[in-house]
Structure formats: structure tokens, C-alpha cells
Amino acid sequence: MTINCKGKLIDLSTPKVMGILNLTPDSFYDGGKYKNESEILSQVYIMLKNGATFIDIGAYSSRPNAVHISEEEELNRLLPIIALILKEFPEIIISIDTFRSEVAKQTIETGAAMINDISAGVLDKKMLQTVANLQVPYILMHMKGTPQTMQQQTDYKNMMKEIIFYFSERVSEAKKLGIKDIIIDPGFGFAKTTAQNFDLLKQLELFKILELPLLAGISRKSMIYKTLNTTPQEALNGTTVLNTIALQKGASILRVHDVKEATEAIKLIEQLN
Known part of the structure; x- marks a missing residue:
């Protein structure tokens, strides 16, 4: 299972770590x-x-x-930092966390290598075609509503069935347009209660039916710190525990704030296997 990032083939049969760099003043942790x-x-x-x-x-x-910001503001925050990082680390593989097609286009043109979209192309109808034109890997995440409304949209008849159906539809649309490298993210914390997040983790291996790399983004989220009655700042140990379970259930990428601990979890699980 490989993805092509700017001509470099990344083999995801051994899980990889995606480090988070937030340029927002109001992110929940950093x-x-x-x-x-x-x-x-x-x-x-x-x-x-x-x-x-x-x-x-x-x-x-x-x-x-979260506070809604304009496309212009998002680009003003991103473009200079992408250029700065690439100048210092020319071989780096940068993923851009955005649901906007114009942001995707301009950041890839500036040197980023892949797009991570919390809405899987639902919030911007031009996103799938834009990613297809750019020919970069695409992470589709499951969410209902928007970041502003998602916590009111946690009703499911059969959550796993609905999420898998959602992905099969979105992946089909993406492939039809010519997007080749697709990664799925079940969206821990997005339109899901704490109990639903644990149910999702418990059944994570069901996503193997889609035969696509799976990204798990659990790092320091409320499912951990609310369960432990603590804070995001004190949720590293809980994050590592749940990341380890995600790896055992088939995660190919761990999206984390704390890279060292995630890398160690992968090494230990690989040794176990």
C-alpha cells in the first residue's frame, strides 16, 4: 500500500506518523x-x-x-509558512488541513504534497476536481455538518454502517474524477459523542473492507481527557494507549501532536507482529 508524494513513494504497509502543526490561535490543544x-x-x-x-x-x-475565518485569512497564515519550512527542509512532505479548494490549489502550488480534508469534499463542491487536477494524495474524513454545527449531529441508526457507506460514496466520486491515492479518516470527535468515539475505535478494523489506508486522529482529544477527567495538556499517556489500539486494528497513519511517543508505539507494535 503506497502513496505518491511529489514523486516519492511512501509505503504505508508499515504505519507512519503525521505530526500536527497548528497555525491557529484557537486550536483546542496548541x-x-x-x-x-x-x-x-x-x-x-x-x-x-x-x-x-x-x-x-x-x-x-x-x-x-471554532471561529470561522475567511479563505484569504487561511491563505495568509499558510503560504508564508509553507515557503519558510520548505526552504529549511526541502525534502519534507507537507500535508495541508483544509476543506477549501482554492486553499488546496495555492498550497500545493507553493510546495505542499497532499490534502487533508475534514469534509471529504462536501463543504466545497470544487474540492474533488481540484485534487484530481493536482494529482496529490487526498485524505477524506467523515464528519456531519460543519465544525460549528457537528456536535448537534450525533444521531445515527447504525454508526459504522453509515460511516462506511459515506466513505464508499465519497471514494467512488473521488476515483471517478481520477484521484488515485486516497486515505480515509473516520473522524474521531467529529459529529460523535465520547461513547460513539470509543465504539468507533472498538470496530476500527471494519474499515478494512474499503481496502484503503486508514488515518487515526485521536491525539489529545476530548474522548481521552473527558474520560480521564483531565485536560488536553495531560492527555499524552491516554493518547498513546488509544493510538496503540488503533495500530492493532489497522491504522496506517497516526496524526499526532507528540511524534516521539507515536513512533515508539509503532516500533513496539511492529516488534510484536
Whole structure:
């Protein structure tokens, strides 16, 4: 199972780590943490050194009830930072966390290598065609509604069945347009209650039916810190536990704030297998 990132084939049969770089002032865990260029470069260096294959950069906070920002503001946050990082780390594989087709287009043209879309092309009807034209890997995530409304949309008759059906439809649309490298993300925390998130993790291996790489984004989320009655800042141990379970159930990519711990979990699971 490989994906092509700017001519470099990445083999996902061994799980990989995607390090998170938030350029938002209001992200739930690290919002506003990186205030200048040297802090950003230092964080990217640490993530690469600790084993990240991908760096996922986001400039639009998708936490529940996040503030909506304009496309222009999103691009103003992203483009200079992509250029800065590529100048320092020319071999880096940058993923862009966006649901907007114009942001996808301009960031890939600036040097990013893949698109990570929380809406799987639903929030911007031009997204799938744009990604097809760009010929880059595409991460489709499951969500209902928008970041502003998703927490009111947690009703499911059969959650797993509905999510798998959602993916089969979105993947079919993407393939029809010529998108070749597709990764699915079941969307922990997006239009799902804490109990539903654990149910999703419990049944994660069911996604193997889609025969696509699976990304798990559990890092420091409320399903951990609410269950443990703690905070995102104190949720690293819980994150590692749940990432380990996700790996055992078939995750190909762990999207995390803490790369070293995720890399160690992968090494230990590989040794076990």
C-alpha cells in the first residue's frame, strides 16, 4: 500500500506518523503556541527528528464551535509558512488541513504534497476536481455538518454502517474524477459523542473492507481527557494507549501532536507482529 508524494513513494504497509502543526490561535490543544518563525522551524525540526513522515499544517481550527475565518485569512497564515519550512527542509512532505479548494490549489502550488480534508469534499463542491487536477494524495474524513454545527449531529441508526457507506460514496466520486491515492479518516470527535468515539475505535478494523489506508486522529482529544477527567495538556499517556489500539486494528497513519511517543508505539507494535 503506497502513496505518491511529489514523486516519492511512501509505503504505508508499515504505519507512519503525521505530526500536527497548528497555525491557529484557537486550536483546542496548541492554539497560538508557535508565535514566530524560529518557534515554527524548531517544532518542525523536532517532529522530523522524532520520526514524522508527514507534517500536517492547518490554519482553520476545526474544534467544536471554532471561529470561522475567511479563505484569504487561511491563505495568509499558510503560504508564508509553507515557503519558510520548505526552504529549511526541502525534502519534507507537507500535508495541508483544509476543506477549501482554492486553499488546496495555492498550497500545493507553493510546495505542499497532499490534502487533508475534514469534509471529504462536501463543504466545497470544487474540492474533488481540484485534487484530481493536482494529482496529490487526498485524505477524506467523515464528519456531519460543519465544525460549528457537528456536535448537534450525533444521531445515527447504525454508526459504522453509515460511516462506511459515506466513505464508499465519497471514494467512488473521488476515483471517478481520477484521484488515485486516497486515505480515509473516520473522524474521531467529529459529529460523535465520547461513547460513539470509543465504539468507533472498538470496530476500527471494519474499515478494512474499503481496502484503503486508514488515518487515526485521536491525539489529545476530548474522548481521552473527558474520560480521564483531565485536560488536553495531560492527555499524552491516554493518547498513546488509544493510538496503540488503533495500530492493532489497522491504522496506517497516526496524526499526532507528540511524534516521539507515536513512533515508539509503532516500533513496539511492529516488534510484536
